[in-house]
Structure formats: structure tokens, C-alpha cells
Amino acid sequence: xxxxxxIFNFGATVDRDALVxxxxxxxxxxxxxxxxxxxxxxxxxxxxxxxxDRTRHGHCPMPYEDSQPVSGKRSLxxxxxxxxxxNSEEAALTPFxxxxxxxxxxxxFPELRRELGAMGYRFRSETDAEVVLAAYAQWGExxxxxxxxxxxxxxxxxxxxxxxxxxxxxxxxxxxxxxSPTRLAFASEMKAFxxxxxxRPALKEELVPxxxxxxxxxxxxxxxxxxIGLRRLPSGHSARVTGEGAxxxxxxWDTREHLPKIGSxxxxxxxxxxxxxxxxxxxxxxxxxxTGIRQDGSFADSAIAGAAAGLKKTGxxxxxxxxxxPQLFVPNPASGFEDGKSPAGTTPQGRxxxxxxxxxxxxxxxxxxxxxxxVIGPAPATPSWCFYRELxxxxxxxxxxxxxxxxxxxxxxxxxxxxxxxxxSQLADEFHATRLPALLRExxxxxxxxxxxxxxxFLDWELVAFAQTLPASSKxxxxxxxxxxxxAMKDILPEQVLKQRTRARFxxxxxGRFKGRLxxxxxxxxxxxxxxxxxxxDGAALRKSVLEKSEAGSWTAQDEAEIAAVWTRLSLVxxxxxxxxxxxxxxxxx
Amino acid sequence: xxxxxxxSTYGEYVREFYVRYPGIGERPYAEQNxxxxxDGYSIVHMFARYLGPFGFETGMIFTDCETTQKKWVAEQxxxxxxxxxxxxxIAARQVNAFRPDILYLTEPVYFDRRFLDLLDHRPRMVLGWxxxxxxxxxxxxxxxxxxxxxSPTFARARELGAKRAEFITPGFPDGLREELPxxxxxxxxxxxxxxxxxxxxxxxxxxxxxxxxxxxxxxxxLGYFLRTAEPDIVPLGVALHNQGTRxxxxxxxxxKGSRIALNIGIDLAKGETGNMRMIEATGLGSxxxxxxxxxxxxxxxxxxxxxxFRSPGxxxxxxxxxxxxxxxxxAIARRGRERCLRDFSxxxxxxxxxxxxxxxxx
Numbered sequence: 001x002x003x004x005x006x007i008f009n010f011g012a013t014v015d016r017d018a019l020v021x022x023x024x025x026x027x028x029x030x031x032x033x034x035x036x037x038x039x040x041x042x043x044x045x046x047x048x049x050x051x052x053d054r055t056r057h058g059h060c061p062m063p064y065e066d067s068q069p070v071s072g073k074r075s076l077x078x079x080x081x082x083x084x085x086x087n088s089e090e091a092a093l094t095p096f097x098x099x100x101x102x103x104x105x106x107x108x109f110p111e112l113r114r115e116l117g118a119m120g121y122r123f124r125s126e127t128d129a130e131v132v133l134a135a136y137a138q139w140g141e142x143x144x145x146x147x148x149x150x151x152x153x154x155x156x157x158x159x160x161x162x163x164x165x166x167x168x169x170x171x172x173x174x175x176x177x178x179x180s181p182t183r184l185a186f187a188s189e190m191k192a193f194x195x196x197x198x199x200r201p202a203l204k205e206e207l208v209p210x211x212x213x214x215x216x217x218x219x220x221x222x223x224x225x226x227x228i229g230l231r232r233l234p235s236g237h238s239a240r241v242t243g244e245g246a247x248x249x250x251x252x253w254d255t256r257e258h259l260p261k262i263g264s265x266x267x268x269x270x271x272x273x274x275x276x277x278x279x280x281x282x283x284x285x286x287x288x289x290x291t292g293i294r295q296d297g298s299f300a301d302s303a304i305a306g307a308a309a310g311l312k313k314t315g316x317x318x319x320x321x322x323x324x325x326p327q328l329f330v331p332n333p334a335s336g337f338e339d340g341k342s343p344a345g346t347t348p349q350g351r352x353x354x355x356x357x358x359x360x361x362x363x364x365x366x367x368x369x370x371x372x373x374x375v376i377g378p379a380p381a382t383p384s385w386c387f388y389r390e391l392x393x394x395x396x397x398x399x400x401x402x403x404x405x406x407x408x409x410x411x412x413x414x415x416x417x418x419x420x421x422x423x424x425s426q427l428a429d430e431f432h433a434t435r436l437p438a439l440l441r442e443x444x445x446x447x448x449x450x451x452x453x454x455x456x457x458f459l460d461w462e463l464v465a466f467a468q469t470l471p472a473s474s475k476x477x478x479x480x481x482x483x484x485x486x487x488a489m490k491d492i493l494p495e496q497v498l499k500q501r502t503r504a505r506f507x508x509x510x511x512g513r514f515k516g517r518l519x520x521x522x523x524x525x526x527x528x529x530x531x532x533x534x535x536x537x538d539g540a541a542l543r544k545s546v547l548e549k550s551e552a553g554s555w556t557a558q559d560e561a562e563i564a565a566v567w568t569r570l571s572l573v574x575x576x577x578x579x580x581x582x583x584x585x586x587x588x589x590x
Numbered sequence: 591x592x593x594x595x596x597x598s599t600y601g602e603y604v605r606e607f608y609v610r611y612p613g614i615g616e617r618p619y620a621e622q623n624x625x626x627x628x629d630g631y632s633i634v635h636m637f638a639r640y641l642g643p644f645g646f647e648t649g650m651i652f653t654d655c656e657t658t659q660k661k662w663v664a665e666q667x668x669x670x671x672x673x674x675x676x677x678x679x680i681a682a683r684q685v686n687a688f689r690p691d692i693l694y695l696t697e698p699v700y701f702d703r704r705f706l707d708l709l710d711h712r713p714r715m716v717l718g719w720x721x722x723x724x725x726x727x728x729x730x731x732x733x734x735x736x737x738x739x740x741s742p743t744f745a746r747a748r749e750l751g752a753k754r755a756e757f758i759t760p761g762f763p764d765g766l767r768e769e770l771p772x773x774x775x776x777x778x779x780x781x782x783x784x785x786x787x788x789x790x791x792x793x794x795x796x797x798x799x800x801x802x803x804x805x806x807x808x809x810x811x812l813g814y815f816l817r818t819a820e821p822d823i824v825p826l827g828v829a830l831h832n833q834g835t836r837x838x839x840x841x842x843x844x845x846k847g848s849r850i851a852l853n854i855g856i857d858l859a860k861g862e863t864g865n866m867r868m869i870e871a872t873g874l875g876s877x878x879x880x881x882x883x884x885x886x887x888x889x890x891x892x893x894x895x896x897x898x899f900r901s902p903g904x905x906x907x908x909x910x911x912x913x914x915x916x917x918x919x920x921a922i923a924r925r926g927r928e929r930c931l932r933d934f935s936x937x938x939x940x941x942x943x944x945x946x947x948x949x950x951x952x
Contacts, residue, residue: 413801416827423826476830479812481804501809 002060003029003047003448004101004175005187006154007196008163010245012182014043018197023047025195026188028372029103029448037061037099041243042156042163044101049451051105051287051398052320057125061156063096064133097159098137102129103188104151104173105453107283110320112146126288129153136164141238144252148283148461152233154186161243169253169461170404171220171235171437174444178230184241186233189445190374193230194582201580202228208536208572215376215568220437223249226376227579235437255432258461259469266484269474272466274488278316280460281307284400286320287453291398292327292353292391294454299500300405303485304457306493308400327351329396331387353394357386363521363589371578371585372449373442376571378564379510380518385446392450399447403439404458407431408467409482410475423472431464510563515553521589522546525570530577537569546570591951593646594690594713595638596681598697599631599654602817603837607631608657615657619665622658623650630838634760634866635696635719640940649688653681653701682708691715692947698736703729703751715951721865723788723858724750734950737943739864756946759889760866761939762873762930766842770874773847778810778913779879780848782841783867784817785824792854793828795881798902799852799909800827810913815844846874849919850912853880864889869934872896872926877919879908889934895926 003026007014019036023045027034030047032054037044046060106112109128112135117123121134128149135143136155141164150172155164165186167175177186178199185196193199204226211218211226223231233239236253262269281304285291293308295301308326311318318324330352369385391399406412407430410423418426430436447454457463467475467484474484479501486498514522525531526546532539546566549555555563577583607629608615614622627639627650638648652658659680663670666687672679682705685693691714695701698718706716716733721740724747730736731751736743737758747755785793796814803812814831818824824832836844845851851871855863863883871878872890880886882898890896897912899905912919 410826411804413804413827416797416800416804416825416830418826419822419824420826420829421822472826476826479831481830501804502806 002049002103003027003188003192004060004103004152004154005045005192006101006163006185007043008184008241009041010182010184010243011041013040014038015197016043019043019045021195021197022185022187022192025192028451029188031451033059035060035101039099039156039158044099044154044156046101049397049448049453051289051453052109052128053126054288055125058127058129060129061099061101062125062127062129062133064098064100064130064137097157098133099156099158100129100133100136100153102132102151102153103175104149104153104168105455106131106147106149106151107286108146108148110286141166141252144238150455150459152188163241164238165233165241166238166252167233167235169236169255170432170440170459170464172440172444172456172459174441175233176225176230177233177239179241179247180229181245184245184247188448190225190227190230190579191371193227194579199229201582203576203580204228205535211376211572212536212565212568214434215378216438217434218438219375219441220433220435226575235432253461255428255461255465255468258465260462260466262466262469264471266474269470269484270487273463273484276460276463276466277303277457277485277488278307278311280457280463281400282311282316282318282321283460284455284457285311285318285323285326287322287398288320289322289397290395291321291323291400292329292396293400294387294402295328295330295352296402297502298402298405298411299482299486299497300402300409300411300458302493302497302500303405303489304400304402306489306497307457310492325351326400327353327396329353329355329391329394329399331355331357331383331391353396355387355390355394357390362517366518366521367574367578367585367588368449369446370571370574373445374575374579375438375442375445376568376575377438377442378568380567380571381442381446384443385449388447388450388452388454392452396452398453398455401443401454401456402458403443403454403456404431404436404464405456405482405485407436408458408464409485411481415476415481420472420476423476424468424470427475428468431468510567511555511557511559514555514563514566515550519550522550522570524589525573528573528577530581531570531573534569534573542566542569591646591692592649592688592690593638593641593692593694594649594651594685594688595636595694595696596651596653596685596701597632597635598700599652600817601654602835603631604652604655606835606837607655615661617661619658619662622655622661623652626652626655626658630766630842632696632866633763633766633838633842634869634936636763637694637761637936637940637943640761640763640936641944644940644944646692646944649690651681651684653677653697678705678708681705682710685709685713686711691951692717694718698730698733699725699728703731703733706732715947717947718752720747722856735946737946740859740862754950758942758946759864759934759939760869761936762869762934763936764931767846767874767927770839770843770846773843775849776811776847777813777844777849779850779852779909780813780815780844781852781854782815782836782844783854784819785828786818786820787823788856788858789854791857791860791881793823793825795854795902795905796831796852797825797827799905800831802902802906802909805906810909813844813848815841842870842874845871845876848876849916850879850909851876853878855881855883859883861885868896869930872923872930873934875923875927877912877923878926879905879912890926890929893922895922895929897922 005023026047030049032050033048035046044061106128109131113131116134123130150168152167152173152175176190223234238252239249241247293305312324365382366380369381373381443454477483526543638650641648670679689711693713693716695718717735719737720743721738728750733752736747736752736755739759744755812831813833815836816832817835853867861884863886878896882900892898899908
């Protein structure tokens with residue numbers, strides 16, 4: 001998990017200082033080190049958050065040899081013996097064919113490593129990044145299908161003089177790029193481009209109307225971003241860039257092409273769900289750093305904890321797992337949990353660490369969260385942002401979470417409005433386009449802002465394909481949503497947890513904050529020319545409405561829809577201040 | 591005086607009846623008919639069962655139960671002349687055989703003037719019950735009386751040819767609650783009834799409750815026992831909790847076994863309440879939470895004998911409140927039952943019906 005950046009010029013050589021500035025704009029994503037490499041017109045940058053093999057052997061950008069090894073060939077370890085001690089900025093002179101800058105995690109890398117090792121590949125590190133390189137060397141672009149994980153990476157082929165970019169199946173790791181006749185530049189986050197020489201940020205006004213109607217759908221339904229000239233590489237896509245400046249983007253993953261054949265027996269669905277879910281949790285427990293399970297109070301969170309506990313009991317292979325009994329990180333102090341223990345029957349595990357913070361964050365934290373998350377939405381991202389800050393402060397690095405569970409198996413009240421015959425298509429739409437991509441983008445921004453890695457067992461591709469094949473009756477029935485998962489966890493989780501219907505509500509009502517601690521920020525935003533002169537709403541009317549209600553303290557929970565609409569607009573104003581006008585977060589509040 | 595009631599049922603009930611009692615279709619007609627009566631479908635409308643004490647010789651025919659009805663045909667050794675119209679023909683033959691003075695039709699749309707014209711025997715009085723939509727082609731010429739508890743029926747009945755139309759409520763059978771086994775309270779909240787395109791408000795309320803159940807502080811058991819002829823228009827929240835249709839005694843056990851029994855009327859009844867469910871739920875001693883309608887006080891006093899709601903939010907809030915306040919809930923349920931037994935008992939409704947009959951048949 002890291003920040004990646006790169007510049008591929010089609011004429012001039014890369015300016016070293018420019019690449020360093022570009023890379024360091026992502027310093028928050030990589031507290032464990034910086035790496036850059038140059039190869040004439042190509043430069044790669046990396047900010048490292050070390051999860052596997054925290055030694056210097058995991059340093060990125062990382063090289064690999066140029067051909068499949070044969071028996072008796074000089075081992076890679078020997079060939080790079082000198083490299084390990086070389087400053088990577090001088091590494092452009094080394095003779096390796098492939099160079100990788102990598103953000104993400106390949107959870108099944110030990111298995112791939114063994115497979116590649118049997119073919120003669122040798123490895124100098126214990127990292128997944130090195131396995132990505134060897135896999136690419138062996139299988140080319142089709143290596144992507146073998147990865148089970150979340151990633152965004154760029155791989156430079158010195159021999160072909162091409163740059164290969166790839167993003168994971170469901171968009172867990174972000175990747176943005178700008179492409180012109182003279183260069184392609186890419187980075188993990190939009191904010192990095194504010195430090196890219198020659199990039200002039202400007203709002204793409206044409207996107208605003210649809211954004212205001214449905215901000216959650218923006219991330220997953222277009223490759224255009226709110227910044228003119230900046231695109232996102234969509235989830236499940238890869239791109240190849242040639243030295244002549246040609247860019248070929250293609251979709252490498254479409255879940256619909258990987259749906260398994262399942263029978264009609266519900267009991268079989270339950271058994272397969274259990275198998276896939278436990279395997280997903282097992283893989284996602286792998287790390288060399290402290291790992292915990294975020295417990296917001298939903299059934300899906302408890303299922304993760306239950307599966308983890310079940311793995312230990314059944315003697316599953318937990319090699320590469322540092323924390324075999326991961327703690328529960330509980331972000332809601334009001335949940336009834338206490339430090340060190342949990343109420344009987346609510347969780348299969350006993351070790352609990354309460355992550356305490358004020359959910360009614362102050363204006364300053366709202367700005368910081370907006371800067372980190374980079375998304376426009378109906379509510380500030382502060383609860384998550386604050387949670388990850390405190391989690392890292394308490395020593396946590398990996399947080400297993402239930403993102404995607406509702407979009408995969410249902411569970412949100414909005415699903416209950418759907419007719420049975422249509423629910424599966426709605427869930428698939430939410431998962432791939434209209435809901436989850438925005439949530440994942442926010443999660444990535446807020447967690448990596450604090451050096452925390454968020455993983456979700458519900459985003460395992462085999463589990464996703466399986467769940468999207470299930471009939472609606474396996475997801476909804478007997479009075480419960482997520483039915484198949486509940487039955488899959490039957491002898492693992494306590495009855496009380498299996499019957500838990502209420503969803504986690506990990507936020508704080510905005511109405512109170514609008515008339516309280518957020519009022520200063522609201523006043524500043526509605527008075528800003530970006531708001532008053534917007535072509536997308538009546539700025540004067542918005543200002544009047546917000547100020548009147550805030551000063552009268554008359555916002556109530558009944559104003560939920562209006563509050564969401566107001567914050568969507570004001571978050572766009574805030575976003576423009578940060579990402580177009582270049583105001584630093586600390587400079588927004590005067 | 592002879593009183594014959596022709597009772598119509600849902601096709602789903604008929605199918606389920608013969609499944610529930612395997613082999614019953616082979617038994618003599620009288621045995622089958624007696625079991626149907628005992629089974630208690632639409633018992634609050636089974637006036638024929640309760641008119642004996644008033645000096646009537648009574649009979650009851652389940653016109654839609656094809657197996658049973660055709661058993662009667664076989665036993666009588668008759669041949670149907672119009673098999674495609676067996677419901678009308680068999681019922682007409684049964685009326686001719688029973689020779690009632692009073693003929694009471696609980697489905698007077700299908701059994702309207704066209705049916706009466708098939709009869710050789712002319713009863714001294716024909717009456718029908720209707721408290722729902724009336725198709726325009728209905729012909730009630732020949733009907734002496736239409737009874738209903740739905741006010742739009744009265745004027746419409748006269749337009750369609752009925753001589754009179756009078757108010758009457760269904761009646762809660764004395765002793766029904768005591769006859770049921772004591773299962774305890776198995777559901778926090780239940781609803782028993784139909785959902786269709788004619789029940790959009792009901793569907794919306796039921797779905798809103800399913801959504802509310804996912805919110806903080808609203809975890810309660812919720813059972814919907816629904817007849818859904820149009821499953822495509824049922825939202826997932828309703829389908830999620832649908833345990834399937836229940837009839838007769840099974841339905842009454844659900845109502846009795848619910849801490850809160852919901853009632854939401856058909857769209858057509860906007861502004862009026864008074865359906866069978868209200869009578870049955872209160873009579874069985876359950877707390878009735880019913881959609882507010884302007885005429886609610888004609889039946890029960892809100893807040894004292896039943897509770898009402900006017901919005902999805904109020905519905906969820908009152909469920910939360912009354913599940914958390916058992917003594918208050920049970921006190922209302924007790925007073926609701928007392929009111930039901932006092933004003934809407936079968937003996938009282940039967941007396942009302944007898945009075946109406948005697949006004950016509952001196």
C-alpha cells in the first residue's frame with residue numbers, strides 16, 4: 001500500500017526535481033520511504049507503506065530480470081547483489097528489463113511465489129511487488145487474472161520501451177493520469193497533479209450537473225474527473241503507453257465473464273459462501289504489520305471476526321499472518337464495547353480496542369477529510385478520516401472491513417424498495433458503478449492519509465462472482481438480508497449476532513453539526529464567490545437559506561434531504577478551493 | 591325459517607384446504623362441508639353458523655370448493671348441463687334442494703341477478719354482503735337487501751337495483767379466542783392479508799416498516815402473512831418478511847400470537863375503516879395498530895382501545911414505543927377486546943341481521 005507516480009515524456013528526458021515533487025505530493029501514502037528511478041524519458045516514483053517485508057528489499061521502484069530463468073542460469077539474488085546497496089536514483093544504469101512502482105497488495109502472492117519458484121524464478125524479497133514482476137515476466141498482461149488483491153501499478157519494460165498501467169478488478173486502489181502529445185503522467189491521487197509541472201487545474205463544469213444529482217455515481221460511471229484533462233484508469237482496466245505517445249486503454253476484467261456455475265440448492269450456496277468467505281478472510285489476514293478488524297456493529301463486520309476466529313480453530317494455514325487473533329477495532333465508543341473485552345454474545349472474539357474520537361468533527365477536520373478523500377458527497381468524510389487517524393495512533397496498520405457487503409448481498413434499506421426480480425441487477429450496478437466505487441475512493445483517501453491499509457474480504461473476486469450469480473432468494477429471505485452469509489456463519493457466530501438486523505450507522509447526524517460546530521465553515525463556503533457565482537445553483541438563495549437556518553439553529557433531522565443537497569454543493573465549493581484554487585487545507589479556514 | 595348462506599373463498603384457500611386435509615375430497619359431501627365450516631375461513635361472516643338460536647334452520651355452501659361441490663353432484667346423481675359454469679349451476683341446484691326462505695350471498699358480484707335467474711326456487715328474501723369495489727356490470731335487481739360496513743356501498747347498491755342497503759358489521763364469534771391453543775406471543779408485529787395493485791398504501795406501509803426495522807433501536811420480529819397474486823409488484827422489503835398466506839384457524843393463531851397486529855385498509859377504503867381484521871385482532875385480544883381513518887371512532891377509541899398511525903414515521907415510532915411499554919400495550923389490547931366483544935360480537939351482529947330480515951320477512 002503506497003503512493004505511486006510517474007512521468008513518461010515522449011520527447012524530452014524527465015526532470016528529476018519535477019518527479020520528486022510529483023512523488024512527494026503523495027508522501028502521506030508512504031511514511032516508510034521514498035523511491036524514484038529514471039530511465040531517460042521515463043521516471044517512476046514511489047512512497048512506501050510497508051506491509052510485507054519491511055526491509056530495504058521491498059524498496060520500490062523495483063526491478064526484475066529480462067527473461068524467464070533457465071536451470072543453471074545465474075540467480076537473480078546474485079545478479080542484484082550489488083543493487084541492494086545501490087541508491088535507487090542511480091538504478092537507471094542497472095541492466096534489468098522490468099521496473100515496477102506498485103500500490104496495493106496481492107494477497108495470494110505466497111502461492112504465486114511458490115508456483116513461479118518452481119519454474120525457476122528466484123526472489124530477493126518477501127514482497128508481493130516482486131511476485132508481480134515475476135508474474136508479468138512469465139505471463140505478460142494475463143498475470144492480472146492470477147492476482148487476488150487490490151492494486152494500482154505501473155510497470156516499465158525497458159526493452160520494449162512501453163509503460164504498462166493496471167488497476168485492480170473493483171477499484172480499491174486509485175490511479176489517475178493525464179495524457180498529452182508530449183507526455184503521460186500518472187499518480188495515485190488527484191492532488192499530486194497540483195505539483196506536476198505544467199498542469200493547470202480547472203473544473204470540468206460539464207460534469208457538475210450529474211454530480212449534483214448523484215454524487216456517488218460519479219466515481220464509477222465515467223473515466224473523467226472533475227479536473228479538466230485528468231482521467232482515472234477505471235477499475236478492471238489496464239493501459240499501455242508507447243514511447244511514441246500512443247495510449248491504449250482496455251478493460252481486462254468484467255465480472256460477468258467470470259460468473260461460476262452454481263446449482264439451485266440453497267444448502268450448496270451456503271456451503272460455497274462459507275468456503276469462499278473464510279478463504280477470503282484467511283488471505284486478507286496476511287501481513288507483517290499489526291492487523292485488526294474494524295467492528296462498526298454490522299452483521300458483516302461480525303462475520304469477518306467470526307471467520308477469522310474460525311480459521312484459527314480449524315487449523316487453517318495461517319503462514320504469513322502476523323496476528324492470528326486480530327483485535328477488533330471498535331470506532332464507536334457508544335456501541336457498548338469496552339477496551340479489552342466485548343459484551344457476551346456480540347462477537348466471537350474477546351480482544352477489543354476502542355478507537356475513540358469525536359464523531360462531530362470540527363470544521364478543520366472536515367477540510368482535512370475533504371482533502372484526503374477527494375470526493376464530492378452528501379456528507380463529510382470525517383468519521384472515517386478521524387477513525388483511521390486514531391487507529392494509526394493506536395498502532396494499527398491493517399484494518400479488515402466490510403466494504404462491499406451491502407452492495408454484494410444487500411442490507412441497505414434502499415434495497416427493500418426494489419422489486420425482487422430487479423434486485424440483482426441493482427446490486428451489480430451499485431457494486432460496479434453507482435455506489436461502491438465512491439465509497440472505496442473515500443476509504444482509500446482517508447485511510448492512506450494516516451498510513452492505514454483498509455482491506456475488505458467482501459471484495460475477493462471469487463466471492464464477488466459467486467454472490468453475483470446467486471438468486472435474490474439466497475440473499476433476501478426469512479426476514480433477513482445477507483441471508484446466505486448468515487447461514488454460512490451459523491455454527492460460528494452467536495445466535496444474537498446472526499439475528500442482528502440493524503445496520504451500522506457510523507456517522508453523526510449533520511443537522512446538529514450544521515447549526516453547531518460546522519457553522520463557521522458553512523458561513524465561509526456560502527459567502528465564497530465560488531458558491532455565490534456558481535452557474536449550477538442560485539448562490540444567493542443557497543446562502544440565504546443556509547445562513548438563516550444555521551443562525552436560527554433550525555436544522556433538524558427532517559431536513560435530511562436538504563442537508564445532503566446543501567453539503568453536496570458546499571463540498572464542491574470546498575473541493576474547488578483545494579484542488580482548483582490550490583488553497584492548502586490549513587488555509588481554507590480563516 | 592330456513593336460512594342458506596352461499597360463501598365464496600379465495601382459490602388459494604381451496605387448494606391449500608385439500609392439501610391440508612389429504613383424502614378429504616373422497617369423503618361424503620356432508621363431511622367435507624362440515625370440515626370447511628369448522629376450518630373457520632371468513633368466520634366473522636359465517637352468520638349461518640350462529641342463527642340457530644334465533645330459530646333458523648341454516649345451511650352453508652362453499653361455492654368455490656370444486657371437489658366438495660362436485661361430490662354433492664355425484665351423490666345427488668345429477669348431470670351438470672353447463673359444466674363450464676359449474677359454480678352457478680351446482681349452487682343453484684343446492685338452493686333449489688334446500689329451499690331457503692332467506693338466501694344470503696357473500697359474493698353478490700359473481701352471484702348477482704344472473705345467478706338468481708337460474709333458481710327454480712324463489713326465496714322470500716335475497717340479501718348480499720359487499721364492502722369492496724363493485725364492478726359496473728353488477729346487477730342487483732332481485733336483491734331485497736345489501737348489507738355492508740362500507741358507506742359507498744349503500745347508494746351504489748340501490749343504483750344497481752337492490753331494494754335496500756343497511757349497515758352491519760362482521761361479528762367476532764364468542765369463544766373463538768378460547769378455542770385456539772395458547773402459543774404465546776411469537777411475533778412482535780404481524781400483518782395478515784393481501785397485497786395487490788389495489789393495496790398500494792398497504793404495500794408502502796409494510797415496506798416502510800421493513801426498512802425501519804434495519805434502523806437503530808428497531809430490531810423486532812416482523813411477520814407478514816400475505817396473499818400475493820401479483821408478486822412482481824411486491825417490493826423486496828415486503829417479500830423479505832412474507833411467510834405466506836394463512837387462513838382460518840392458522841390466521842387467528844397468528845393474530846392472537848402477535849404483540850402488535852397491524853391493519854392497513856384497501857386503497858378504495860380511503861377515509862373509512864372497519865374491515866374484518868380489526869374485529870378479529872381485537873377480539874383475539876391483540877393490540878391493534880391501525881391506519882387512522884376518519885371513522886375510526888365508530889369502532890374503537892384511538893389511544894384507549896386501539897392505536898393509530900398516519901405516516902410511516904408514526905407507524906415505526908408507535909411500534910418502538912408499544913414494544914417497549916408492555917403494560918400500556920396490553921391495557922389497550924384488553925380494552926379493545928372488551929369493546930369488540932361488547933359491540934362487534936357475532937351474537938350482536940347476528941341479532942342485527944335477524945332484525946333486518948324480520949323487517950322484510952314478516
